[in-house]
Amino acid sequence: MSVDEGSCTTNEMMTVAASRELKDGIMCFVGIGLPSEAANLARATHAPNCVLVYESGTIGAKPKVLPHSIGDGVLAEHADSVVPIPEVFAYWLQTGRIDVGFLGAAQLDRYANINTTVIGPYESPKVRLPGAGGAPEIAASAKEVMVVMPQTPRSFVEELAFRTSVGYLDGGNSREELGYLGGGPRVVITDHGILRPDPETKELTLTKVHPGTSVEQVREATGWDLRVADDLGTTNPPTEEELQILRDLRERTEAANKEMRVLDDLAQKSRAAKR
Amino acid sequence: MADVVSLREAVAELVRDGDSVALEGFTHLIPFAAAHEVIRQEKRDLTLIRMTPDLIYDQLIGMGCAQKLIFSWGGNPGVGSLHRFRDAIENGWPHELEIAEHSHAGMTSRYVAGASNLPFAVLRGYVGTDLPEVTSTIAPIVCPFTGEKLMAVPALNLDVAIIHAQQADRRGNVALWGITGIQKEAVLSARRSIVTVEEVVDEFEPHPHQIVLPWVAVDAIAVVPGGAHPSYAHGYYPRDNAFYEAWDPISRDRETFHEWMKRHVLGTGDFGEYLESILQEEVSSSR
Numbered sequence A: 001m002s003v004d005e006g007s008c009t010t011n012e013m014m015t016v017a018a019s020r021e022l023k024d025g026i027m028c029f030v031g032i033g034l035p036s037e038a039a040n041l042a043r044a045t046h047a048p049n050c051v052l053v054y055e056s057g058t059i060g061a062k063p064k065v066l067p068h069s070i071g072d073g074v075l076a077e078h079a080d081s082v083v084p085i086p087e088v089f090a091y092w093l094q095t096g097r098i099d100v101g102f103l104g105a106a107q108l109d110r111y112a113n114i115n116t117t118v119i120g121p122y123e124s125p126k127v128r129l130p131g132a133g134g135a136p137e138i139a140a141s142a143k144e145v146m147v148v149m150p151q152t153p154r155s156f157v158e159e160l161a162f163r164t165s166v167g168y169l170d171g172g173n174s175r176e177e178l179g180y181l182g183g184g185p186r187v188v189i190t191d192h193g194i195l196r197p198d199p200e201t202k203e204l205t206l207t208k209v210h211p212g213t214s215v216e217q218v219r220e221a222t223g224w225d226l227r228v229a230d231d232l233g234t235t236n237p238p239t240e241e242e243l244q245i246l247r248d249l250r251e252r253t254e255a256a257n258k259e260m261r262v263l264d265d266l267a268q269k270s271r272a273a274k275r
Numbered sequence B: 001m002a003d004v005v006s007l008r009e010a011v012a013e014l015v016r017d018g019d020s021v022a023l024e025g026f027t028h029l030i031p032f033a034a035a036h037e038v039i040r041q042e043k044r045d046l047t048l049i050r051m052t053p054d055l056i057y058d059q060l061i062g063m064g065c066a067q068k069l070i071f072s073w074g075g076n077p078g079v080g081s082l083h084r085f086r087d088a089i090e091n092g093w094p095h096e097l098e099i100a101e102h103s104h105a106g107m108t109s110r111y112v113a114g115a116s117n118l119p120f121a122v123l124r125g126y127v128g129t130d131l132p133e134v135t136s137t138i139a140p141i142v143c144p145f146t147g148e149k150l151m152a153v154p155a156l157n158l159d160v161a162i163i164h165a166q167q168a169d170r171r172g173n174v175a176l177w178g179i180t181g182i183q184k185e186a187v188l189s190a191r192r193s194i195v196t197v198e199e200v201v202d203e204f205e206p207h208p209h210q211i212v213l214p215w216v217a218v219d220a221i222a223v224v225p226g227g228a229h230p231s232y233a234h235g236y237y238p239r240d241n242a243f244y245e246a247w248d249p250i251s252r253d254r255e256t257f258h259e260w261m262k263r264h265v266l267g268t269g270d271f272g273e274y275l276e277s278i279l280q281e282e283v284s285s286s287r
Helices: A010-020 A034-044 A073-077 A085-093 A135-141 A215-220 A240-259 A262-274 B007-014 B032-040 B054-062 B083-091 B104-115 B183-188 B241-252 B254-266 B271-286
Strands: A027-030 A051-054 A100-103 A144-148 A185-189 A193-197 A204-209 A227-234 B020-023 B046-049 B066-071 B098-101 B120-123 B139-142 B149-154 B158-169 B174-176 B190-201 B211-213 B220-223
Touching: A010 A034, A010 A144, A010 A185, A010 A240, A027 A034, A034 A051, A034 A100, A034 A144, A034 A240, A085 A135, A085 B104, A100 A135, A135 B104, A204 A215, A215 A227, A262 B241, A262 B271, B007 B032, B007 B190, B007 B220, B020 B032, B032 B054, B032 B158, B032 B190, B032 B254, B032 B271, B046 B054, B054 B066, B054 B083, B054 B241, B054 B254, B083 B241, B083 B254, B104 B120, B104 B149, B104 B183, B158 B183, B183 B190, B183 B211, B241 B254, B254 B271
Parallel strands: A027 A051, A027 A100, A100 A144, A144 A185, A204 A227, B020 B046, B020 B158, B046 B066, B066 B098, B158 B190, B190 B220
Antiparallel strands: A185 A193, A193 A204, B120 B149, B139 B149, B158 B174, B174 B211
């Protein structure tokens, strides 16, 4: 059963749409934030056997609440294995064992290249962003990549200030010439719709809009002249079940964070140790 | 080797101005107590190395300890920006900060090469990105056997590695478990090492995914319960997510930041006093 249009937020629509793109049983290398939320929603709905890998070294993580950081204890507790960080990048990622790399980004261009480094010139940046993290090698070596991020003219840009991670480089077969093992971005999910690369040019093409969103709105949220598929479709709205599970997950996470009173315990321990 | 000493002595003896220093721990077991001691002792001109600078380097950078930063992801995890890190790079406050940035895979490869005493490591990455243009420690290389084009990164050879672990035993062996990150490689790529621990035990019990650093790899051990706060110690205490959230407004403003550091870090003698100090503030602000 579907919910009526308008009864969920665009952010919820984005997360649900992203979660649906994950198939059951695959190995997914998960970035923190939006990708992590969508991946855990997938695990709680249609993909219970999805193996979530976080760059902290947790393989087969099964968090009951959403992790605040990429290395929370909740990721290690029920994981199939926890490996040292060099292993996660060398043995698991760069060997091509990962089916899907799931990333977020600050900026993206029409070939799904990603910037998470700076806004403005590198030597004197207007905004210094966190930087590369695990993304360049995820983008290089995962069999395919999914990107989830809100779509605005400032995030979907004509030209990146910095290319941190490679999507399809300059389009066509330019990515293939780099010699990467991975196939590149398969889909970009936003709060406006879903974009997929053109099979030939590799330029991102709007293939679906979310319910209640017009093509005009998506164009306005894009910093380049956006290509739209001839057979443009509309995303199915979240089902009641999907929405319920997502909201429960968020509430559970918030409640768990509120409950924690770490400092008291620590100060007591420290006092006891001094005695 | 592996003497149990006070943290103050360990830092005074083993960390010197101008050193290259890595305080490692990937989200888990971040050695905050040791960083505070480095700040209290006003160490200067350090080359700070760390995959994820986190709050720990935000504090060191803002307090003027760093001359250079080598890193791969500089954010406040789950919250947003590291404001002191950004202020240093964007505005040169409190002074210019030289940076060399990598990806996580690049940083881990550099540590592994350092721990192996090899000059460099190779990886499949960086090609097509802008990183090789801005980071001089990334260079292309061709495999002599297959002709495959790869990227090379030089070894990290540290002066000092500092980590926090759950336990040491009486002999000075160190046990850590849960997410063990890059700590083993950091210690083995360093000339000197300091380990803070939650406690010293007579004998280790087995834990899943545990690693043990033998005493020969460790120079000094200091017992600092809670020494990873606001990061966590698996089996001892959880990550203080509320503190990570609270750090955002504290660190956003130069003066607020400096006042906070003065009151809670410079104004306290050790990590126990620091914990009492921030606990008191938390209690009085919640009234």
